[in-house]
Amino acid sequence: MNDNFDEIADLLKNGKPPEPSDMAKNLAISKAMAEFEKKNSPTHQGITPVDRLIDTVKAVFNNLIGEFTMKKAYITAGGVCACLVAVSIMYDPYLSGQYTKSLITPEVVTTGVIEKEQISSHLLPKPKADGSSTKSDMLLASPPRATLQAPPPPIEAPVYTPPPIVAPPPITLGAIYNNAPASIAVMDRTQPYSYHNEGRDKFEQIKQNSIKLVKEEPVSTFSVDVDTSSYSFMRASLNNNVLPQKDAVRVEEMINYFSYDYEVPKDKSEPFKANVAVFATPWNPDTKLLHIGIKGYQLEQKEKPHSNLVFLIDTSGSMSEVNKLPLLKNSLKLLLNTLQADDTVAIVTYAGNAGIALEPTKVSETSKIINILDNLGAGGSTAGAQGIKTAYDLAERHFNKNGVNRVLLATDGDFNVGITNQEELKSFIERKRDSGIFLSVLGFGMGNYNDSLMQTLAQNGNGNAAYIDNLNEARKALVDEASSTLFTIAKDVKIQVEFNPEQVSEYRLIGYETRMLNREDFNNDKVDAGDIGSGHTVTAIYEITPVGSKAKLIDDSRYQKPEIKADKQNGEYAFIKIRYKLPDSDISKLVTTPVDSKNEYKAISDIPTDSKFATSVAAFAQLLRGDSYIKSFSYDDVINLAQSAKGEDKFGYRAEFINTVRLAKNAPALTPTGQ
Amino acid sequence: MYNELATIELAKKGDSVAFQQLLEKHYSMMYRVAYRFTGQAQDAEDIAQEVCVGLVGKLQGFNGKSSFSTWLYRVVVNTCRDFHKKVSTHRTLDKCYIELEKNELSDKHDSNKKIAWLYRNIANLEQSLKETALLVLAEELSHAEAGNILGCAESTISWRMSEVRKHLKNAMGSYHE
Numbered sequence: 001m002n003d004n005f006d007e008i009a010d011l012l013k014n015g016k017p018p019e020p021s022d023m024a025k026n027l028a029i030s031k032a033m034a035e036f037e038k039k040n041s042p043t044h045q046g047i048t049p050v051d052r053l054i055d056t057v058k059a060v061f062n063n064l065i066g067e068f069t070m071k072k073a074y075i076t077a078g079g080v081c082a083c084l085v086a087v088s089i090m091y092d093p094y095l096s097g098q099y100t101k102s103l104i105t106p107e108v109v110t111t112g113v114i115e116k117e118q119i120s121s122h123l124l125p126k127p128k129a130d131g132s133s134t135k136s137d138m139l140l141a142s143p144p145r146a147t148l149q150a151p152p153p154p155i156e157a158p159v160y161t162p163p164p165i166v167a168p169p170p171i172t173l174g175a176i177y178n179n180a181p182a183s184i185a186v187m188d189r190t191q192p193y194s195y196h197n198e199g200r201d202k203f204e205q206i207k208q209n210s211i212k213l214v215k216e217e218p219v220s221t222f223s224v225d226v227d228t229s230s231y232s233f234m235r236a237s238l239n240n241n242v243l244p245q246k247d248a249v250r251v252e253e254m255i256n257y258f259s260y261d262y263e264v265p266k267d268k269s270e271p272f273k274a275n276v277a278v279f280a281t282p283w284n285p286d287t288k289l290l291h292i293g294i295k296g297y298q299l300e301q302k303e304k305p306h307s308n309l310v311f312l313i314d315t316s317g318s319m320s321e322v323n324k325l326p327l328l329k330n331s332l333k334l335l336l337n338t339l340q341a342d343d344t345v346a347i348v349t350y351a352g353n354a355g356i357a358l359e360p361t362k363v364s365e366t367s368k369i370i371n372i373l374d375n376l377g378a379g380g381s382t383a384g385a386q387g388i389k390t391a392y393d394l395a396e397r398h399f400n401k402n403g404v405n406r407v408l409l410a411t412d413g414d415f416n417v418g419i420t421n422q423e424e425l426k427s428f429i430e431r432k433r434d435s436g437i438f439l440s441v442l443g444f445g446m447g448n449y450n451d452s453l454m455q456t457l458a459q460n461g462n463g464n465a466a467y468i469d470n471l472n473e474a475r476k477a478l479v480d481e482a483s484s485t486l487f488t489i490a491k492d493v494k495i496q497v498e499f500n501p502e503q504v505s506e507y508r509l510i511g512y513e514t515r516m517l518n519r520e521d522f523n524n525d526k527v528d529a530g531d532i533g534s535g536h537t538v539t540a541i542y543e544i545t546p547v548g549s550k551a552k553l554i555d556d557s558r559y560q561k562p563e564i565k566a567d568k569q570n571g572e573y574a575f576i577k578i579r580y581k582l583p584d585s586d587i588s589k590l591v592t593t594p595v596d597s598k599n600e601y602k603a604i605s606d607i608p609t610d611s612k613f614a615t616s617v618a619a620f621a622q623l624l625r626g627d628s629y630i631k632s633f634s635y636d637d638v639i640n641l642a643q644s645a646k647g648e649d650k651f652g653y654r655a656e657f658i659n660t661v662r663l664a665k666n667a668p669a670l671t672p673t674g675q
Numbered sequence: 676m677y678n679e680l681a682t683i684e685l686a687k688k689g690d691s692v693a694f695q696q697l698l699e700k701h702y703s704m705m706y707r708v709a710y711r712f713t714g715q716a717q718d719a720e721d722i723a724q725e726v727c728v729g730l731v732g733k734l735q736g737f738n739g740k741s742s743f744s745t746w747l748y749r750v751v752v753n754t755c756r757d758f759h760k761k762v763s764t765h766r767t768l769d770k771c772y773i774e775l776e777k778n779e780l781s782d783k784h785d786s787n788k789k790i791a792w793l794y795r796n797i798a799n800l801e802q803s804l805k806e807t808a809l810l811v812l813a814e815e816l817s818h819a820e821a822g823n824i825l826g827c828a829e830s831t832i833s834w835r836m837s838e839v840r841k842h843l844k845n846a847m848g849s850y851h852e
Contacts (some may be wrong), residue, residue: 008793008843012813015790017710018774020703020720028724029698033691035731040689315826317749350754351826377827444824 004083088228118201142276201233202246202413204452206513208627211506211545213554214499220509221517223529224493224538225250227458227482228477229443229451229467234624235656236469244624248451251511251621252540258617258653260537260610262295271297271490272532274593276577277611278600281543282641283619283633286551290542290595291611292497292576296489298535304487306403307343308360312391314411316351321471324445328410329373331442331474336370338479339363343403346394347372347402350387360398363564388428388457395437401409404487410442413450425453429461433528438488439463442477455514462491462531480651484533490580492529492588496522499574505552506545506628510618522579525588532580539614543629544573572596612645613654620661635665679743687734694734697794698727704744711809712755714771714794726754741823748816748824752806759802771795789850796846800839807835808843 129180187223212220230253237244262275275293319325336345340363347358347369358372391407399405429439439461441454449467458465466477494517499507509516521527532538545551575597579588601607622630638661644652685693705726710719729750737746775791797808803825810821811832818832825832 005840005844008847009812011786011790011793012809013815015775015794015813017707017719018716018725020706020716024720024724025702025706028702028720029695029728030700031724032727032731035728036691036694037769039731040691105832287689318736319741320826355728375827375831377822377825377831 006489048242049374054603077247077452096407103266136540136662172437201245201248201449202452203245204449204455204514206247206250206624206625209507209509209511209513209516211553211629213506214501214504215557215560217533218501219496220495220497220507220542221494221519221522222509222512222540223515223517224495224532224540225252225512225515225530226256226532226538227253227455227465227537228257229441229454229465230254232453232467232469232473233443233449234426235660236467238660238667241663241667243664246625249621250514251618251625252515253511253615254621255511255539255617256537258537258613258657259535260293260295260539261647262293262537262610264295265297266293267297269578270591271582273591274578276576276593276595276599277608278573278595279607279611282615282637283631284551286549287543287545287613288600289615290497290544290574291614292495292540293540293610293614294532294538295486296536296538296576299483299487299489304340304483306400307339308395308398308400308403308405309339309343310346310360310391310395310407312348312350312387312407312409313357313376314351314387314409315349318412319444320377324412325376326444327468327471327474328444329376330471331478332368332373332410333467334471334474336363336366344398344400345369346398347376348387348391348394349376350390356390356394360394388425392432392435392437392584399436404438405436406438406440408440408442410444411454412445413443413453426456426460430528433460433462438531441465443467444469456523459514459530460528462488462528462533464533476651476653477519484536484654487534488531488583489534489536491531491583492525492527492560493532493538493578493580494522494527494529496577496579497542497574498577499544500570500572501547502570503547503573504544505547505549506554507542510541510543510622512540525581525586539595541614545603574597578666609645609647613642616642616645617657619655622663624664635661683734683743683772687737691828694731697734701744702748704747708748708751708809708814709755710774711794711813712752712806713758714775716774718758722751722754722758725758726751729754745820745823748814748820749826752810752824754811756802768799771798792850793843793846796835796843797839799824800842804835804839804842807832808839811836812839 003057031533043243055318113246182548215588227250230248230250233248234244234254237248263273265273266270272294275295277291277293278288279291281287281289313328313332315323315325319328339345343363345358345361345363346356349355349357357376363369388407388409393408395407439458440463441458443449443451443454443465444467451467454465457463466473468474468477496519515530517529530538545553576593576595578591578593580591581588616638619630619641620635623633623635623638639658642654642658642661646658649655679697682693682696686697701722705723706719709722709726710716713719713722723759726747733750737743740839741749753849764810772791772794775794776787778798797805799805800808807821810824812816818836819829822832
């Protein structure tokens with residue numbers, strides 16, 4: 001480098017900008033401080049949950065020493081801003097009674113400071129069997145009460161007011177600058193190994209479907225759901241030896257993750273039929289299960305329409321982890337292999353701003369597409385909404401009237417720039433639904449995964465959502481099930497089941513909590529519902545209590561006289577109605593199936609394998625969720641049931657399921673155990 | 676002893692003194708980068724202010740995966756990009772970097788003119804090249820750091836720098852003529 005380029009570099013760095021004016025600087029800082037105070041005022045303090053930090057540290061420990069029982073406790077006083085947290089003190093009181101000092105890794109102290117000696121002195125008390133607690137137990141184990149009793153800090157109080165209850169003084173900047181040891185504890189959180197899991201995954205809360213009395217509510221209506229993201233998220237979590245959080249477990253998505261060999265209709269004019277089985281409930285001898293399985297018509301290769309696909313790829317900084325962008329690139333390459341030569345693919349990226357990385361290109365130009373994919377890098381914040389708009393624009397411009405037009409959104413869902421309001425995004429997607437463009441959401445990464453946003457997008461955008469945690473999963477979602485993912489054969493598919501009060505006294509739908517519809521929505525074609533792709537299977541299971549069974553949980557009404565009607569339908573358990581629209585139609589069609597003793601399997605050995613397997617998955621999901629109706633059924637029972645129903649298991653998914661259940665047996669939960 | 680990570684941790688938890696400390700310490704860097712990107716003192720002040728206010732929300736997103744200064748560079752560069760998109764009135768480049776021409780600190784008036792001229796040339800480059808050139812040459816960051824900030828591989832930065840080199844050498848040639 002002889003040249004004048006050195007001179008250029010010198011000139012550039014010497015070209016120092018003028019000093020900023022003090023006025024501008026002060027103005028900027030005071031504006032920022034005003035914003036800061038506003039955000040951290042007591043009414044807003046809830047946004048920085050202490051649990052998040054604890055989860056982080058716990059997750060780290062789980063990775064380090066999975067086998068050990070954990071005890072953790074935290075103290076909050078005066079709100080989040082002025083709190084003190086002593087986390088994850090690891091010992092196993094049940095095995096040795098010894099406090100294993102070597103296992104103490106970081107103690108994390110947030111804003112309050114606590115001396116190490118003090119932490120240690122609180123470690124030693126063991127949980128008391130009689131429920132009594134020492135003073136230090138109190139301090140560690142019942143923080144919420146302490147918090148509640150504390151007088152709320154006055155609004156104007158600076159946010160770093162010392163906590164009123166805890167004796168140690170709050171940490172101050174002075175303390176940090178002058179007292180290095182104290183600040184070391186603060187830093188522990190930022191050590192490299194803790195970055196992978198922030199415990200910030202967001203899930204919508206699910207309230208388990210309750211038992212319904214057939215006499216009062218004979219009809220149950222819900223929308224189908226072919227998403228599978230919940231299963232792979234759960235698996236990824238268990239592979240890290242942590243139980244997934246309850247709301248991450250959606251029973252129906254776990255069941256629908258597996259493909260079942262249901263009977264398929266012969267042609268696409270009637271895209272699917274219902275397969276029904278009634279059999280004994282493995283976890284309750286006094287109830288029965290009603291298993292409804294639907295398999296969509298499978299398109300032949302030559303029938304497949306052309307595809308106009310827009311990959312919308314999140315390249316924000318948060319995507320740089322190995323299990324995000326790099327995995328995503330490989331996944332999309334897999335998908336390319338399954339496309340036809342004259343399908344078109346476009347790539348839109350979004351980070352701080354959205355841009356078109358690749359204009360629609362024929363798949364035959366594979367090297368060009370792969371080249372672009374390989375050069376995507378992660379950085380910046382996430383303007384997700386803008387990206388979605390750009391992608392839809394592009395898909396509209398190259399709309400293929402006779403083909404499949406689909407946007408595939410690949411992201412960890414952490415939209416933090418632009419429209420970050422879920423409702424706004426949702427309404428945008430809803431408007432685009434009528435344009436004939438479908439949406440698939442591929443979720444990546446863990447620790448900061450925004451599941452509820454992904455679900456909102458997929459459910460409102462005529463789409464499906466899959467969570468991809470490894471290349472195998474990518475192969476399943478994008479290659480093996482490419483046609484299910486890409487080619488919709490029926491849309492707005494709703495299921496309505498009417499139970500016969502003569503035969504069934506109570507019922508509950510297992511799962512589908514986020515998919516329930518009102519009774520009147522069933523016949524209203526304007527109400528959106530789930531879509532079924534080519535070859536997709538959908539399974540729903542009801543637990544039903546036959547009339548006269550002692551499992552009945554709801555007492556009869558004292559004042560309502562039972563009406564007895566002698567009807568020829570009296571032998572039926574229920575009547576299933578399925579409404580769907582063909583992909584290009586806005587008028588729904590109806591398929592009906594009665595359920596009677598012909599569908600019932602008396603002997604365990606006669607129960608179809610698929611029904612048994614689906615039941616074992618349903619049981620597992622309910623166990624993970626801690627649902628109350630599952631009674632004493634255990635993980636081992638799940639394993640036994642699944643073992644007996646492995647069937648052909650061509651891809652080994654069912655065997656993997658059994659392994660996953662084994663992992664769950666020993667995995668510690670993230671949530672406080674409340675011992 | 677100033678412990679930055681501890682200060683950040685405090686600021687994240689709502690300690691306003693810590694937060695202010697961070698702003699004071701980094702304001703001049705925000706301003707400097709913004710100036711280099713825009714060539715306008717007024718714009719640079721606006722951007723620096725936007726970064727400061729934006730940090731209130733964004734700081735929670737800092738997870739220590741990269742160093743704080745790298746992370747902050749990224750925030751500033753992104754704010755500059757957004758700013759660039761928002762400002763619809765395209766000023767002529769001649770009006771930019773005028774402060775550099777008058778810069779008293781450099782010894783010769785000639786070289787001041789040359790500096791301003793160079794900056795204008797860089798401002799004319801395609802955006803990714805411009806960002807790369809400013810971070811690597813003016814901010815003296817390594818290719819790896821620049822890659823981290825701009826969200827691309829180190830090799831991409833190296834490739835871009837060779838492009839920048841070509842452009843600037845050509846431009847220099849014409850300047851000397």
